[in-house]
Amino acid sequence: MITYIIRRLLLVPFLLFGVTVLIFGMLQFLTPVERSALYVRDIPKTSKQVDGIILKYGLDKPIHIQYWRWLVGTIDPVTGNRTGGIIYGDFGWSRTGSQPVVELIKTRFPNTLDLTLWAVAPIILVGIWLGVQAAVHHNGFIDQAGRMFSIVGTSFPTFVFGLLVLMIFYANLQWFPPGRLSTSMQAVVNAEGFRSYTSLLTIDSLLNGRFDVFIDALKHMILPILTLSYISWATFLRVTRSSMLETLRQEYVTTARAKGLSERDVIFKHARPNAMISVVTLAGFTVVGLMGGVVITETVFDYPGIGKEAAEAASQLDVVTVLGFALFNGFILIIANLVVDILYAVVDPRVRLA
Amino acid sequence: MTEVVPSGDNTLLADAVAMRKVGRLERFLGPENYRVLVGLFKTPASIVGFALIVLFVAIAFLAPWIAPPLNPNDPYKIPRDGFSAEPRPMGSEWRVRPPDLPVWWKPIMKTDQWVHILGTSQGQYDVFYGVIWGVRTAFKTGLIVVLSTFLIGVVIGSVSAYYGGLVDNIIMRIVDVFLTLPFLLAAMILAAVLTPKIGRSLVPSILALIAFGWMSYARIIRGDILSTKERDYVMAARVIGVRDSRILFRHILPNAIFPTLVLASLAIGDVTLSFAALSFLGIGTEMGYADWGQVLSFARNWIISLDQYWYIVIWPGLTLVLFVMGWNLLGDALRDILDPRMRGKT
Numbered sequence: 001m002i003t004y005i006i007r008r009l010l011l012v013p014f015l016l017f018g019v020t021v022l023i024f025g026m027l028q029f030l031t032p033v034e035r036s037a038l039y040v041r042d043i044p045k046t047s048k049q050v051d052g053i054i055l056k057y058g059l060d061k062p063i064h065i066q067y068w069r070w071l072v073g074t075i076d077p078v079t080g081n082r083t084g085g086i087i088y089g090d091f092g093w094s095r096t097g098s099q100p101v102v103e104l105i106k107t108r109f110p111n112t113l114d115l116t117l118w119a120v121a122p123i124i125l126v127g128i129w130l131g132v133q134a135a136v137h138h139n140g141f142i143d144q145a146g147r148m149f150s151i152v153g154t155s156f157p158t159f160v161f162g163l164l165v166l167m168i169f170y171a172n173l174q175w176f177p178p179g180r181l182s183t184s185m186q187a188v189v190n191a192e193g194f195r196s197y198t199s200l201l202t203i204d205s206l207l208n209g210r211f212d213v214f215i216d217a218l219k220h221m222i223l224p225i226l227t228l229s230y231i232s233w234a235t236f237l238r239v240t241r242s243s244m245l246e247t248l249r250q251e252y253v254t255t256a257r258a259k260g261l262s263e264r265d266v267i268f269k270h271a272r273p274n275a276m277i278s279v280v281t282l283a284g285f286t287v288v289g290l291m292g293g294v295v296i297t298e299t300v301f302d303y304p305g306i307g308k309e310a311a312e313a314a315s316q317l318d319v320v321t322v323l324g325f326a327l328f329n330g331f332i333l334i335i336a337n338l339v340v341d342i343l344y345a346v347v348d349p350r351v352r353l354a
Numbered sequence: 355m356t357e358v359v360p361s362g363d364n365t366l367l368a369d370a371v372a373m374r375k376v377g378r379l380e381r382f383l384g385p386e387n388y389r390v391l392v393g394l395f396k397t398p399a400s401i402v403g404f405a406l407i408v409l410f411v412a413i414a415f416l417a418p419w420i421a422p423p424l425n426p427n428d429p430y431k432i433p434r435d436g437f438s439a440e441p442r443p444m445g446s447e448w449r450v451r452p453p454d455l456p457v458w459w460k461p462i463m464k465t466d467q468w469v470h471i472l473g474t475s476q477g478q479y480d481v482f483y484g485v486i487w488g489v490r491t492a493f494k495t496g497l498i499v500v501l502s503t504f505l506i507g508v509v510i511g512s513v514s515a516y517y518g519g520l521v522d523n524i525i526m527r528i529v530d531v532f533l534t535l536p537f538l539l540a541a542m543i544l545a546a547v548l549t550p551k552i553g554r555s556l557v558p559s560i561l562a563l564i565a566f567g568w569m570s571y572a573r574i575i576r577g578d579i580l581s582t583k584e585r586d587y588v589m590a591a592r593v594i595g596v597r598d599s600r601i602l603f604r605h606i607l608p609n610a611i612f613p614t615l616v617l618a619s620l621a622i623g624d625v626t627l628s629f630a631a632l633s634f635l636g637i638g639t640e641m642g643y644a645d646w647g648q649v650l651s652f653a654r655n656w657i658i659s660l661d662q663y664w665y666i667v668i669w670p671g672l673t674l675v676l677f678v679m680g681w682n683l684l685g686d687a688l689r690d691i692l693d694p695r696m697r698g699k700t
Binding site: 011014015018019021022023026027029030034147151152154155156157158159160163164166167170171172178289295296299300302310311313314315317318319322323325326329330333334337 | 399527528530531532534535536538539540542543544545546547548549550551623627630631634635636637647650653654657658659660661662664667671674675678679682683686
């Protein structure tokens with residue numbers, strides 16, 4: 001176990017290095033003038049000033065020096081101030097957000113986290129339930145219906161599904177609006193007395209005792225959660241079903257049946273826990289994937305998270321912002337994948353021995 | 355002791371052999387690959403999938419007859435009927451500069467008036483035209499991306515598997531790095547970076563989807579080669595001193611490539627979906643290019659009144675879903691066939 005964790009930990013610095021190189025590599029598609037946008041709020045008007053910036057930050061230096069400076073920043077010889085340097089959290093200046101990229105992430109990320117945390121439970125619980133039902137009624141009506149659902153589900157692009165539910169539940173029924181909060185509730189949140197403890201709106205509103213804000217926030221999240229869920233349900237259904245079917249064929253299940261246990265006990269106490277092993281990884285990767293995969297959902301529902309911000313920046317070709325988000329996402333995913341892998345090894349001994 | 359005299363009557367044996375005719379195709383593909391191919395045409399689901407794909411191929415070929423372009427040299431530009439923002443309903447007449455009347459229209463509708471069959475979108479782009487020519491865009495991008503990712507994946511995966519050891523380790527770690535960023539986000543970034551260099555067209559999105567799409571093929575082919583290279587005939591080739599590249603490309607690859615090949619050929623649906631997602635986000639093609647993602651993105655500004663303008667979502671959305679579903683149905687059938695536990699059951 002320890003060796004497995006150490007082996008896995010050794011991969012982390014490599015992945016971090018790889019992701020920074022990858023993103024730095026994409027940055028190299030830009031000219032030095034465009035890259036100077038990393039360090040200044042406005043591209044200066046005269047070419048002399050631009051040349052000054054390029055000289056100052058070494059944007060015309062050999063590529064490995066540039067990479068190093070991009071990583072750790074440049075120290076001004078006169079004032080001793082450090083500028084740039086992604087490991088010090090300077091991801092550059094966002095043109096579309098008119099603030100430093102890091103500030104933009106700080107305000108947007110809690111919204112994304114809020115959404116994904118609320119989406120996790122329905123995805124995993126309903127997904128597993130569907131899969132178990134399909135396996136137990138193998139080749140029956142429920143199984144066939146589940147199979148249909150899983151094919152249709154994986155064929156439905158998120159944005160088409162999102163537009164459809166908006167059409168039904170917003171344009172037609174007026175139940176669930178897009179956005180983050182209604183105007184009146186936003187005023188409550190912005191007002192003096194409302195304290196931000198965690199930056200997660202749903203939790204903050206409860207801590208402040210404002211149930212109306214909480215309900216309003218949830219109302220705005222129901223459609224995005226549904227959209228994030230259905231496609232994961234399709235995959236969960238498929239994986240749980242096949243894993244469950246395989247477990248039900250094992251001899252110990254036959255033994256359990258032979259000694260006269262009720263079918264309920266056989267399925268839920270003997271078969272399901274063992275079938276869950278492969279589902280655990282899927283659950284881990286789904287949660288991790290949600291964080292990165294919310295781009296489309298947030299854009300469709302006009303939900304102010306990092307995904308929407310990144311998509312907007314990308315469509316306006318604001319490369320600095322987009323790459324900043326990518327870096328942030330990469331770091332989070334590397335850590336999250338590490339956690340998932342270690343948890344998986346804890347659950348399933350076969351992994352750490354492989 | 356009686357001597358057993360051969361009767362010379364081999365009809366029984368001949369019958370047994372004749373029971374299974376081995377066709378030319380089966381001999382060419384080998385029994386295992388042939389089983390996969392035949393299995394693809396057996397279940398109702400895969401037949402529906404196949405029918406959908408055939409339908410879309412037909413639409414792609416017949417596009418100039420189904421919806422004649424305004425300018426035959428630039429057919430992917432959706433013709434506009436004026437510039438006003440508000441979408442117009444299905445069947446409303448074409449007022450400004452209508453394209454040629456399609457040949458099938460008059461015999462069916464008995465009129466010379468060309469209309470917006472599926473209405474117009476924001477900016478008076480004809481939805482019907484976008485849907486029809488979008489099929490060509492889908493096939494074009496899908497084929498280019500799948501072919502390129504397949505080739506890149508196969509070359510990288512085979513080199514990795516064949517040489518093994520350090521080479522394998524390094525290549526697989528690079529694959530890990532490429533897999534760290536979520537696919538769509540990574541593709542979105544690269545497309546956004548490439549667009550100012552290349553200009554708004556299909557190319558940035560295609561390049562981005564290729565750059566982040568080859569890893570799964572590399573992994574699959576690597577696994578298959580690892581098992582193939584232990585076969586006796588590879589050892590035999592090595593013993594008689596055949597060159598590395600020849601062993602890899604003539605002996606191992608042809609025997610290991612089939613599963614990857616089939617998977618790749620069915621990935622067009624997924625690629626189309628990702629491509630549409632990128633253009634839905636406003637990345638890639640120029641305004642008014644006939645691709646489904648962009649036609650759908652027009653709906654984003656009309657969310658409040660989608661109950662009234664439902665046709666700007668439903669028709670392009672339905673087409674995209676059916677297209678992807680066709681490939682997924684085939685892919686689903688394939689998964690069942692390739693599943694080792696299902697062997698011999700089709």
